[in-house]
Structure formats: C-alpha cells, structure tokens
Amino acid sequence: MKIICIGGGPAGLYFALLMKQHNPAHDITVIERNKPYDTFGWGVVFSDATMDNMRLWDPVTADEIQQAFNHWDDIEL
Structure with a gap:
C-alpha cells in the first residue's frame, strides 16, 4: 500500500x-x-487512555515514552 x-x-x-x-x-x-x-514551542500530552492504547498497539514505544516523560495526576482547570 x-x-x-x-x-x-x-x-x-x-x-x-x-x-x-x-x-x-x-x-x-x-x-x-x-x-x-524546527520547533515551535508545543508539547505533547498523553492521557492515561492514550497510553493504554499505545501499549496495546506499540508496547516498545509506549515503554520508552513512559520512561522519558513527566507525569502528574493533579490537574486544575
């Protein structure tokens, strides 16, 4: 394809x-x-549901991301 x-x-x-x-x-x-x-100052945020889907389809990349990114549970709007 x-x-x-x-x-x-x-x-x-x-x-x-x-x-x-x-x-x-x-x-x-x-x-x-x-x-x-080239970068333009944006970041990428993955929800827990996104990480779960990523682990389902691509566990190697999901593990690498999990080890490299910052994680926080408290989000205030």
Missing part, C-alpha cells in the same frame, strides 16, 4: 511508524513543510 502523510507532527510521524510496523511492505512518505529540527 502506498501511504502519504501530510505533516510531520506527532500524529503524522506516529501514524507512519505504526503503519510500517503493521506491514513493512507499505511504501510510506511523510511530507513536511518545515526544516528538520
């Missing part, structure tokens, strides 16, 4: 990674308009 991801943000990159893991024969291209290592 030929897959083109428009945007190399967290969702596009992770989708490409999961699809390639699912079937290494997939031909995947990620198109990004910005230069490598």
Whole structure:
C-alpha cells in the first residue's frame, strides 16, 4: 500500500511508524513543510487512555515514552 502523510507532527510521524510496523511492505512518505529540527514551542500530552492504547498497539514505544516523560495526576482547570 502506498501511504502519504501530510505533516510531520506527532500524529503524522506516529501514524507512519505504526503503519510500517503493521506491514513493512507499505511504501510510506511523510511530507513536511518545515526544516528538520524546527520547533515551535508545543508539547505533547498523553492521557492515561492514550497510553493504554499505545501499549496495546506499540508496547516498545509506549515503554520508552513512559520512561522519558513527566507525569502528574493533579490537574486544575
């Protein structure tokens, strides 16, 4: 299958990674308009439900993220 991801943000990159893991024969291209290592000050927040889904589909990456990120339970709105 030929897959083109428009945007190399967290969702596009992770989708490409999961699809390639699912079937290494997939031909995947990620198109990004910005230069490598450009950052714009955003962060990524994963809920407990997101981490549970990630563990289901990609336990290796989920474990790496779990070890590297900051976790807090108290959230005040």
